[in-house]
Amino acid sequence: MKNKLIVANWKANPESIREAKEIFSPIKRAAAKLNQVEVVICPPAVWLAELVKGARNWNGGVALGSLKATPPFRVRLSFGGQDAFWELIGAYTGQLGPTMIRNAGATYLIIGHSETRALGDTDNLIKAKVRLALKHGLKVILCVGEKARDEHGKYLQILRGQIESALTGVPRTQAKQIILAYEPIWAIGAQAKGADTPAAFLEQSIFLRKVLTGIIGREMALDCSILYGGSVDADNAAGFLDEGGANGLLVGRVSLSPESFIKILKIANSI
Ligand code: PGA
Numbered sequence: 001m002k003n004k005l006i007v008a009n010w011k012a013n014p015e016s017i018r019e020a021k022e023i024f025s026p027i028k029r030a031a032a033k034l035n036q037v038e039v040v041i042c043p044p045a046v047w048l049a050e051l052v053k054g055a056r057n058w059n060g061g062v063a064l065g066s067l068k069a070t071p072p073f074r075v076r077l078s079f080g081g082q083d084a085f086w087e088l089i090g091a092y093t094g095q096l097g098p099t100m101i102r103n104a105g106a107t108y109l110i111i112g113h114s115e116t117r118a119l120g121d122t123d124n125l126i127k128a129k130v131r132l133a134l135k136h137g138l139k140v141i142l143c144v145g146e147k148a149r150d151e152h153g154k155y156l157q158i159l160r161g162q163i164e165s166a167l168t169g170v171p172r173t174q175a176k177q178i179i180l181a182y183e184p185i186w187a188i189g190a191q192a193k194g195a196d197t198p199a200a201f202l203e204q205s206i207f208l209r210k211v212l213t214g215i216i217g218r219e220m221a222l223d224c225s226i227l228y229g230g231s232v233d234a235d236n237a238a239g240f241l242d243e244g245g246a247n248g249l250l251v252g253r254v255s256l257s258p259e260s261f262i263k264i265l266k267i268a269n270s271i
Contacts, residue, residue: 001036002225002247003036003037003038004036004037004038004241004246004247004248004249004268004269004271005037005038005040005179005225005227005247005248005249006037006038006039006040006248006249006251006264006265006268007040007042007080007108007110007141007181007227007229007248007249007250007251008027008039008040008041008042008251008255008261009042009082009110009113009229009250009251009252009255010023010041010042010043010044010082010255010256011044011082011115011252012044013044013256014256017047017050020043020044020047020050020051021050021051021054022258023256023258024041024043024051024054024055025054025258026258026259026262027039027041027258027261027262027265028054028055028077030258030262030265030266031076031077031265032076032077034076034265034266034269035076035269036268036269036270036271037076037265037268037269038076038077038078039076039077039078039265040078040079040080040108040141041077041078041079041080042079042080042081042082042106042108042110043079044082045081045082045096045100045101045104048079048081048101048104048105048106049104049105051079051105052079052104052105052106053105055077055079078106078107078108079105079106079107079108080106080107080108080109080110080139080141081096081098081101081106081108081109081110081138082110082113082116083109083110083111083113083116083121083129084096084097084098084100084101084109084111084129084132084133085097085098085129086125086128086129086132087132088100088132088136097132098129098132098133098136098138099136101138102136102137102138106138107138107139108138108139108140108141108179109133109138109139109140109141110141110143110181110250111126111129111130111133111140111141111142111143111166112126112129112130112142112143112144112162112166113143113183114143114145114183114185114188115188123161123162123165123166124165126142126162126165126166127165127166130142130166130167130170131170134170134171134174134177134178135174137177138177139177139178139179140177140178140179141179141180141181141227141250142163142166142167142178142179142180142181143181143183143229143250144159144162144163144166144180144181144182144183144208145159145182145183145184145185145187145188145229145230146158146159146184146185146186147185147186148186149184149186156204156207159182159204159207159208159211160211163180163208163211163212163215164211164214164215167212167215167216168215170215170216172216172217172220175216175217175220175224176220176223178216178224179224179225179226179227179248180208180212180224180225180226180227181226181227181228181229181250182201182204182205182208182226182227182228182229183228183229183230183250184196184230185230186230187229187230187231188229188230188231188252189231189252189253190253192230192231194231195230195231195232195233195236195240196228196230197239197244198236198239198240198242198243198244198246199243199244201228201240201244201245201246202243202244202245205226205228205244205245205246208226209221209222209224209226212224225247225248226246226247227246227247227248227249227250228240228244228246228248228249228250229249229250229251229252231252231253232249232250232251232252232254232264233254233260233264234254234260234263234264234267237249237263237264237267237268238267238271241267241268241271242271248268249264249268251264
């Protein structure tokens with residue numbers, strides 16, 4: 001069975017590398033004891049290289065993020081970026097290309113998070129970002145989710161549209177680098193009314209896998225990890241992983257609290 005993927009999305013936190021290390025150190029120690037879980041830390045890009053340096057020895061001493069570092073060992077701890085530009089380099093003030101993120105040590109990249117969509121990421125931009133990141137060897141965590149869930153199931157067409165637009169035409173050889181994160185927008189963040197239910201997640205994930213099947217084929221779609229995100233905490237994590245059948249979790253706020261995040265890791269490791 002594949003390792004569960006527990007992704008920490010730190011968003012724009014914390015303010016200093018000292019604080020970043022304080023959050024990261026206990027998580028790194030806990031990750032070393034896991035055998036069923038891959039932990040993916042997605043810090044702000046400015047802290048990435050320094051945290052990666054501190055983690056090197058935990059993955060068999062092989063430099064993370066290197067394309068040559070196909071692990072003969074079980075990876076327990078990886079890094080990800082939270083977004084990247086749709087060009088590699090050039091005159092784009094303020095932007096970071098996916099190979100910059102990769103060369104700083106990330107193997108994963110979150111794309112299409114609802115917060116970047118809200119700041120102007122359109123389906124077309126997301127598609128361009130996904131293409132470029134996949135082409136350059138990153139594993140893409142594509143986020144999809146609806147603003148509101150209507151009882152007639154119209155929101156399902158929104159999810160379908162987000163996936164089809166981002167992934168149609170992806171070369172088969174790159175399809176295995178795709179991870180899907182289902183994050184209903186109404187369940188994300190401190191203002192949310194709370195997490196989705198494991199039963200509802202299970203239903204959505206069956207639908208999402210069907211949509212994926214139409215794009216990347218049955219075999220790849222069955223193999224694709226589908227994560228749940230939105231108000232995940234130590235109390236609801238087991239439900240999503242067990243009853244909900246999630247292949248992993250995308251954790252926001254709670255990933256900044258090492259104590260609670262480590263609880264989630266241990267739960268995931270035991271399921
Ligand atoms: P949350 O965020 O866990 O704080 O709800 C999840 C996310 O935005 O990925």
